[in-house]
Amino acid sequence: MNTFLKNTTLTIAAAAMTVAFATGAEAREWRGWNIHPPEYPVSEGMEEFARIINEKSGGELEAKVYHGGVLGDQPDAIQQVRLGGLDWAVFNLGPLGEVAPEANVVSLPFIFKSVDAMHVVMDGPAGQQIADGLIKAGLQPLGWYDSGARSFYNTKHPINTPDDLKGLKFRVMSNDLYVQMVAALGGNATPMPYGEVYQSLKTGVIDGAENNYPSYDSSGHFEAAKFYSVTQHLILPECLCMNKAVYDGLSDDEKKIVHDAADASVTLQRASWAARAEKSKEKVVAAGIEVNEIANKDAFQSAMQPVYDNFIKANPDLAGLVKAIQDAQK
């Protein structure tokens, strides 16, 4: 057995033991990973999830959230929750695409026409297929959180056409699709942990990045990169999920508590997201950020054809899912 498989097997065995422990008399703390600071819609949703679980289980289950990425960066945390080193988290579907090809479909740029369309798709059969892919990867999805639309920002100039990306280096999340996406637009991309972006913008290691308004605001990136161009190339949901072995070890009553808590946290997170998106936009504009809307995104969209073609070539079995998502929005 190679070392990775051996370690994986050992970690899965350890996870199974902790399941037995969790279902026993003593409560075990479920360690929850969160990349965001406490004052953020994802964080509020996670706190609500933990609060309801702790309350409804009468102390039998104890979910806890560690904010601010203190338990590691996102790609590492995904592996930890898969293997049982951590119990639960909210992950962006972007980096999740690296472990579940089905989840990668939402990282095809411009696949969703709007946040509302994304909700409809994720709540239907396509969302179920994506959830099944995550389950195969050892993650039990419990609900989809909002994270709006991502747009490019940089330290140099507004982006109005793909040509404006030329010569600029952008940080992207850990997913090869994003490297291809930026290359297809004529720029350079480098995957980098979220926590390193601020400093890298300040020191000129990168010229830009891409994100929604709340993250652009809370990360302080707006202080370093003042040109925000509303490309809205990615609308990525986020997944409230837990280690599958821990979930499978729960009784039916406990599963019900977990799902009720997840549903309530999704409702709270989405409402909080909508309010925060407005507030963050106002805040960065008041801080002197130059925002430019892009009325016609055709040039950006048509440049994405090779990204779609490569994806289908590498994942022919997912062509149907891509088409189903497109058809559901016609």
Ligand code: GTR
């Ligand atoms: C945020 C997202 C995080 C993380 C971050 C990033 O919008 O909520 O989970 O993915 O973007 O760019 O790394």
